[in-house]
Amino acid sequence: MTDHYDKLEIRDPAERERDLLAALPKQIAQAQTATAAFRKILDGVKPADVTTREALARLPVTRKSELLELQKAGRADDPFGGFASIVRGPRMPRVFASPGTIYEPEGEARDYWRTARALHAAGFRSGELIHNSFSYHMTPAGSIMESGARAMGCTVFAGGTGQTEQQLEAIVDLKPEGYAGTPSFLKILLEKAEEKGQKLPSLTKALVSGEAFPPSLHDWIAAHGVKGTQCYATADLGLIAYETSAREGLVIDEGVLVEIVRPGTGDPVPDGEVGEIVVTSFNPDYPLVRFGTGDLSAVLAGTCPTGRTNKRIKGWLGRADQTTKVRGMFVHPSQVAEIARRFPEILRARLVVSGEMGDDQMTFRLECAGAPDGLEARIADAVREVTKLRGTIELVAPGSLPNDGKVIEDARSYK
Numbered sequence: 001m002t003d004h005y006d007k008l009e010i011r012d013p014a015e016r017e018r019d020l021l022a023a024l025p026k027q028i029a030q031a032q033t034a035t036a037a038f039r040k041i042l043d044g045v046k047p048a049d050v051t052t053r054e055a056l057a058r059l060p061v062t063r064k065s066e067l068l069e070l071q072k073a074g075r076a077d078d079p080f081g082g083f084a085s086i087v088r089g090p091r092m093p094r095v096f097a098s099p100g101t102i103y104e105p106e107g108e109a110r111d112y113w114r115t116a117r118a119l120h121a122a123g124f125r126s127g128e129l130i131h132n133s134f135s136y137h138m139t140p141a142g143s144i145m146e147s148g149a150r151a152m153g154c155t156v157f158a159g160g161t162g163q164t165e166q167q168l169e170a171i172v173d174l175k176p177e178g179y180a181g182t183p184s185f186l187k188i189l190l191e192k193a194e195e196k197g198q199k200l201p202s203l204t205k206a207l208v209s210g211e212a213f214p215p216s217l218h219d220w221i222a223a224h225g226v227k228g229t230q231c232y233a234t235a236d237l238g239l240i241a242y243e244t245s246a247r248e249g250l251v252i253d254e255g256v257l258v259e260i261v262r263p264g265t266g267d268p269v270p271d272g273e274v275g276e277i278v279v280t281s282f283n284p285d286y287p288l289v290r291f292g293t294g295d296l297s298a299v300l301a302g303t304c305p306t307g308r309t310n311k312r313i314k315g316w317l318g319r320a321d322q323t324t325k326v327r328g329m330f331v332h333p334s335q336v337a338e339i340a341r342r343f344p345e346i347l348r349a350r351l352v353v354s355g356e357m358g359d360d361q362m363t364f365r366l367e368c369a370g371a372p373d374g375l376e377a378r379i380a381d382a383v384r385e386v387t388k389l390r391g392t393i394e395l396v397a398p399g400s401l402p403n404d405g406k407v408i409e410d411a412r413s414y415k
Contacts, residue, residue: 005120008254009308016310020257023282024050028059031287036082037070038289053268056290057259061266061278063292064236065321068100079103086285096140098235104140106147107285113140113238114255115148115231121244121251121306122207122229124178126153131171131203133159133181133189134210140235141210145180148239161185164192175202183208183217183228190224200225209233212316232316234293237281241313249300249312256281258313259290260299263320263407264333266290271299274405276320277313294320296405322408326353326360331387333407336364339382345370346379350401351391354411362391367398 004010011019029047031038041060050056062070071081078084079095084105086092094106106112124130130149136142136158146156157174159167159181168189179186186206193200206221206228213230221228231242232250240258241250252258259268260275269275277293296319300312323332331351340349347367355361364383368375376393383391 004306004308005117009117009251009310011309013303013309013311016254021051021053024056024257024280027280027282027284027287028289030085030284031289034085034284035287036078037074038083038287040082042289053259056257056280057261057266057268059266059290061261061290061292062288063321064102064294067236067291068102071102080105083288084286091285094140094143096143096235097138098140102235104235105286106140106143107283109285111148111151112283112285113144113147113233114253115145115233115239116151117148117253118229118231118233118239118242119145119148119152119154119180119207121242122178122231123205123227123245124149124152124154124207127155128177129155129157129174131157131159131167131174131176131179131181133161133167133179133185136160144233144235144238145207149180164188168192168196168198171200171203172198177202178205178207179203179226180207182210183213183221183230184211186221186226186228187217190221190226194224205229207231230315232295232313236286236288236291237279237293238283240277240279240293244304244306244308246305248304250315251304251308251312252310254310255283258311260297260313261292262337263296263322263405264335264337267337272301272403274298274317274403276405292320296320298403298405317405320405322406322410324353324408324410326362326387326389329387329389331362331389331408335386336407339364339379339386340366342382343375343379345372345375347398348401350406351408352411353408356412360412362387362389363394364391365394365396365401367401368395369398371395 025047074081092105096104134141134145149156209231229243233239239253241252257280259278261278263276277295279291281288296317297313303309336351340346345368350365352363379393
């Protein structure tokens, strides 16, 4: 399948970049003027100056954990902590809660979460019935998928989670063309159907999310007659990236600007290097600027064989928050980054924590371009100053450290 949802997907990459960067100043101005939170976070920033990725990279990253704390701090006056630009009423038809608790508004825009694009890439078309097993209880997952399906002209069965027997009965009776939900629950439904000897000939495709979708599970589902396609979306941002029939990475959505940054910093990494996914959305109702998802990924070289020209990411590769406790003290990726910033010779840094319980050892493995006399001693002093702990310094050749996004590696034995 190589047809596309719209012409945005097949734009010349240079045209797309111009369009995204041209939209940045307006969105930053919207965040500053319409939300109390970003008025403070972006204090002193002139929107007209932010027209390049380099200028964007100089703005602070607001991470999901910080969003939670900022919401809580401002909750007495506003449950969204000053991050939403809309108020309850016709412009905010729904409010949701994610674990934490973080509250998310849903605006009135058609396909508010932008998931129609992912559904189209998964093979869904207008007039089809989608069995939606994402949660409708408190969290936005069910609505995230339903809004996109309805924007496409699909009909939705609001299955929600659990009640496997009743959901299977609905699939048998209603004969939906496809499924939306987690891959693990789809597997449960297919296993239950097999156990009961029930055939599900109508169910031929699925858009899954919310969990890892390894090749082994994809192949198992395919062997049971369902073509599974995954997408990456969050309650804060909506759709970020989606898989196509080529199954070569996830294509970035047209409604967001994605950066991959070194964990613990806001510094973009070169294409191909694993780092944290940071997203700027162009949603005026909930205008998140440089929002750190906490998820790791990397840009995949080239473009999608289906003709979609946006950049691709490799999918979910782990979590960026690698904070760990060493000898009773928390050590954060941002501290490792602070140490590296002090020495221009350091190209990449990795803290390896080893030893057994109660005997923690810290080794800073550092890729360096040249090592002048006294460098190791000066780095060791910086380690003590920043972390309040002593650590061993190990200088290694450029390119020696694994490309896995880890800034802190916990290699301790917990036997």
